[in-house]
Amino acid sequence: MIRYLRTFATAAQTASFSATGDRLGLTQSAVSTQIKRLEDDLGYTLFDRAGKSVALNAQGRQALATAERILDLYDSLKGGQARVASTPIAIGAISTAQIGLLPRALRGFRDVYPGVHVNVLPGMSVQLLSQIDAQELDAAVMIKPNLGIPKDLKWLPLMQEPYVAIAPLRSRGTLDGLLRTLPFIRYNRRSYGGQPVDQFLKRQRLQVNDIMELDEPAVILRMVREGLGCAILPGLLAGVRGERVRVMALPGPPLHREIGVLVRQSALKDPVLKALVDSLTVQADALVRPPHHP
Template identity: 25%
Template sequence: MELTYLRTFCEVVTCGSYTRAAENLGYAQSSITAQIAKLEEVYGAILLERVGRGMMPTFAGKSLLPYARQMLALNEEVKGIISGGNKGILAIGAIESLAAYYLPHRLHHYRDRYPGIQLRVQPGSEVEIITAVKEKSADFGLIFDTPYVSEELVSLALRQEQLFIITHPEHPLALQPELSLSQLAGEPLILTEDTCTYRQYLLHELKQSGISPRIDMEFGNLEGIKQAVKHQWGTAFLPGYAIEEERRQGSIRAIPIAGAEQRFYIQLIYRKDRFLPPAYSDFIKQMQVQ
């Protein structure tokens, strides 16, 4: 029964709300409140507190959270072993762009083979995804970065991806076969959030070249960035996998950076000590499909 309480606690933390947690778990809100109260009684501490309109973990709650996620993950792992890995929950942490443009058709084929496995995609920043995999709240993680190295995690490079300067087809730079960083001086930039690895790379390279970037707009999703470019509001910087359709349609221009040496890869990460039943091994193989 305590695992049920822990699952409810984690869901409330994730949602920041009793109401949304109740909707996601299929409980009445009164049941959520009662389960949290029972859990606080078990641990002898207040675990959640109201901040503004949402619920946030207290110091005790923050201390419990990684252990709660590990206990739930271990329970799912044991169920997977007992069932042969064909039932249970497969939690995948993924940055927003990979969740939108890389995962869908691969998960479609995987679901056909393993209908008994519930797939749970957890969006987040790279740091959050790596932490989730290490803490076992995610079974696998998908990141986009230079090669990631860890003593705890396996990192499989699934595919190398080129990064492009993105412009409207009528932009003065659109006909250039490649662009130097100096040509971005003064250009209004439309960028992703500041936790994005390739945004950090671009700004670092501009700084190294003595260029002060002109950041006019920031978006938390790539569709917003692409629409802004199509409206000729500025120039963006995106990976090839996120703009394949627009390049085919000719609605944007994708121009490589001259002399770019840094290599970025779509990478699948998971714990080195992770038990891999056949269904999990097949998931890894499916992620490697080009």
């Protein structure tokens, strides 16, 4: 069964039974057979099939998190290198990741490793990069750095978070008109996340009336909800869809920021830390691709 779970996890990554076979040294037919037997044993399907490509369905996404935890536990048993429960993990995270990503990811992680203490340290991406480089953190959930990443660190992408414009709920008019007439609450243009907003405004030649500049999208969201002005920010992790604000798409090419995990290469050998990264990956995927309702 461990073999079938590993095939399932690989197929989830590649979205192709053929590519899975190439990676695992199996024929496409063997991969299909293993997945079918696993589905028969579980009593439900894991993938939606469309021609030569496959995609996890809602049940498959839920099963993947458990399968990866089982595989991590099995690998740690083979290597005999399981983390001592008293050894803490220090993970940094930007504020929106603490709100929109970490809670569910940590819940899944603690189902398997309840004895591992996790220290969550807040910070802006620039600060977290320095702390990782100084070996003060094991990993950090942050915005991808604009500059090159040191060779002893590894960037693991989690999601592409789109930017949206938000305005008070009862506001009316076009985006261009709102940006010209309402006060503008700016996402700090010196931060990794705020720089794309500044570039977008210049590219679109949009004039704004700045009244304040903040580092935290979640705080900006609250300011807009209170009617203080409008803003442009990455809204998925901050939860703009659940707030009483008007949400508008941005014109032009898609504007997004890449959220991921920055980790030391050596730390990835720790199965416990890897399990935490895997849980973050599953939750990020669930946010970007909500469950399909037939």
